[in-house]
Amino acid sequence: MRDVAIIGCGMTKFGRREEDLLELLMEASLAAMKDAGLDHRSVDAVYVANMGAGILNYQTGVASALVDRLNLLPAPADTVENGPASGASAIKNAFLAIASGLYDSVLVVGGEKMRAVTGWEATDFVASMTHRQGEYIYGVTLPSLAGMFARLHMAKYGVKQEHLAMVAVKNHENGAKNPYAHIQQAVTMEGILLRPEAVVNNPPIAEPLRMYDCCPVSDGAAAVVLCAAEKAKDAPHPAVHIAGFGQATDIHAVYQRDDPLDLKAVRGAAKAAFEMARLCPQDIQVAELHDAFTILEIVESEQAGFFPVGQGHRALEEGATRLDGKLPINPSGGLKARGHPVGATGVAQVTELVWQLRGQAGERQVSQAVNGFCCNFGGFGNNVLAFVLSRE
Amino acid sequence: MEVPKGYQCKACGRVFHPKRRFCLGCGGDQFKELALEKEGTLLTFTKLHALTMDFTTRTLMLGIVEYPRGVRALGQLSTDKVEMGMKMRHRWEKVREINGQEIYGLKFYPASK
Numbered sequence: 102m103r104d105v106a107i108i109g110c111g112m113t114k115f116g117r118r119e120e121d122l123l124e125l126l127m128e129a130s131l132a133a134m135k136d137a138g139l140d141h142r143s144v145d146a147v148y149v150a151n152m153g154a155g156i157l158n159y160q161t162g163v164a165s166a167l168v169d170r171l172n173l174l175p176a177p178a179d180t181v182e183n184g185p186a187s188g189a190s191a192i193k194n195a196f197l198a199i200a201s202g203l204y205d206s207v208l209v210v211g212g213e214k215m216r217a218v219t220g221w222e223a224t225d226f227v228a229s230m231t232h233r234q235g236e237y238i239y240g241v242t243l244p245s246l247a248g249m250f251a252r253l254h255m256a257k258y259g260v261k262q263e264h265l266a267m268v269a270v271k272n273h274e275n276g277a278k279n280p281y282a283h284i285q286q287a288v289t290m291e292g293i294l295l296r297p298e299a300v301v302n303n304p305p306i307a308e309p310l311r312m313y314d315c316c317p318v319s320d321g322a323a324a325v326v327l328c329a330a331e332k333a334k335d336a337p338h339p340a341v342h343i344a345g346f347g348q349a350t351d352i353h354a355v356y357q358r359d360d361p362l363d364l365k366a367v368r369g370a371a372k373a374a375f376e377m378a379r380l381c382p383q384d385i386q387v388a389e390l391h392d393a394f395t396i397l398e399i400v401e402s403e404q405a406g407f408f409p410v411g412q413g414h415r416a417l418e419e420g421a422t423r424l425d426g427k428l429p430i431n432p433s434g435g436l437k438a439r440g441h442p443v444g445a446t447g448v449a450q451v452t453e454l455v456w457q458l459r460g461q462a463g464e465r466q467v468s469q470a471v472n473g474f475c476c477n478f479g480g481f482g483n484n485v486l487a488f489v490l491s492r493e
Numbered sequence: 494m495e496v497p498k499g500y501q502c503k504a505c506g507r508v509f510h511p512k513r514r515f516c517l518g519c520g521g522d523q524f525k526e527l528a529l530e531k532e533g534t535l536l537t538f539t540k541l542h543a544l545t546m547d548f549t550t551r552t553l554m555l556g557i558v559e560y561p562r563g564v565r566a567l568g569q570l571s572t573d574k575v576e577m578g579m580k581m582r583h584r585w586e587k588v589r590e591i592n593g594q595e596i597y598g599l600k601f602y603p604a605s606k
């Protein structure tokens with residue numbers, strides 16, 4: 102297997118965007134190609150991550166449309182759909198294609214245009230990935246699964262509403278330093294939890310989860326250019342290597358799992374990524390976790406091996422996951438503040454790690470970052486991917 | 494009226510709801526149909542305030558119930574006056590309409606009522 106490097110990345114600002122999906126994908130793609138110093142003649146193949154343009158935008162065959170707009174014809178192009186983990190799945194496909202020796206340089210771009218529909222249509226669209234007979238027909242949404250999961254986890258490990266709010270406060274503080282973030286505004290514990298008006302500012306969504314425990318619905322795109330490491334020498338920026346990759350699946354309906362609190366696929370994906378990289382969680386200086394809900398950042402930080410199970414909220418309490426902590430988590434603001442255009446998220450996580458490892462993250466730069474980790478969580482943990490990235 | 498069923502793997506005895514092609518425990522593909530016990534324990538729940546289309550109420554109670562033989566099921570709850578560990582009894586009721594089609598499923602009521 103050949104070593105694979107990331108030589109370029111770029112993204113659009115996330116949020117409510119006027120542009121259509123193809124325009125967003127083009128903007129991110131062109132930024133990543135420019136960053137990589139590539140012109141259209143040197144892109145061997147394209148993978149586009151998108152979860153639901155067929156439903157949200159009445160646009161299918163997204164990859165075919167995009168290569169035409171980008172003048173990348175006749176480059177092979179595929180759309181990859183793996184729910185909210187589509188982004189990481191597309192990068193995985195590019196990684197495998199380059200590692201195998203088939204292609205030398207591949208463009209991966211993930212995007213979603215979710216604000217084209219109403220909030221409840223967007224919620225229903227995401228809910229369509231739940232188990233049809235066992236979950237969906239009852240009115241299950243992703244926030245409702247997260248709410249039931251949070252109640253169980255909180256009861257078992259003594260996690261309080263304050264801990265969930267700490268994730269939101271931290272990630273919004275980081276997001277305020279990220280010019281690409283959907284929400285660039287800090288929030289306070291008083292404002293979202295302690296003061297009486299918090300009930301209005303931060304209403305319940307899926308109890309015990311409140312609005313600030315859930316990511317916003319966003320438009321946006323992110324792109325990376327992957328290249329065989331042996332051919333990455335001429336790139337304008339120092340290459341960041343994909344040192345390890347892992348993926349695992351789990352039982353579709355959450356209630357059917359032996360222990361509904363056990364996110365086996367997160368653990369499996371992280372373990373495989375660390376094994377391939379020949380690194381361990383202690384070697385990581387920066388992590389991007391899939392905090393679609395605040396509880397998930399806490400639990401993923403445990404299942405990935407950064408903290409013992411049931412101790413993630415303690416680490417958070419002690420400030421270990423802040424920008425200046427021992428292991429900064431979600432310096433980008435995470436899904437919570439950067440936003441969650443579902444197809445874009447996995448690519449945006451990798452983009453943030455590349456910027457962090459290159460030292461280009463500006464005000465939110467983590468110090469001394471050599472190895473980064475990210476986790477892209479699909480379904481409610483039924484399809485999870487993890488990457489370990491390392492700078493030269 | 495339809496009775497909510499469990500499907501017991503003939504090889505290892507594990508019970509599932511709804512029906513599966515293969516047993517999650519042993520991979521077996523032969524199942525015996527049985528009625529779910531009337532009563533189970535509420536494992537967890539949520540009061541959902543952000544509903545999708547087809548719902549006319551402002552909030553929706555959802556929960557996961559564990560039956561005696563270890564089989565679990567998710568369903569709607571009849572009330573928000575519930576707590577974890579409470580005994581619940583199910584009924585098979587209309588739970589939703591999707592595109593005008595009536596969908597039946599599990600609705601859990603506190604067992605004391």
Ligand SMILES: [Zn+2]
Pocket residue numbers: 502503504505506507516517518519520521
């Ligand atoms: Zn079996």
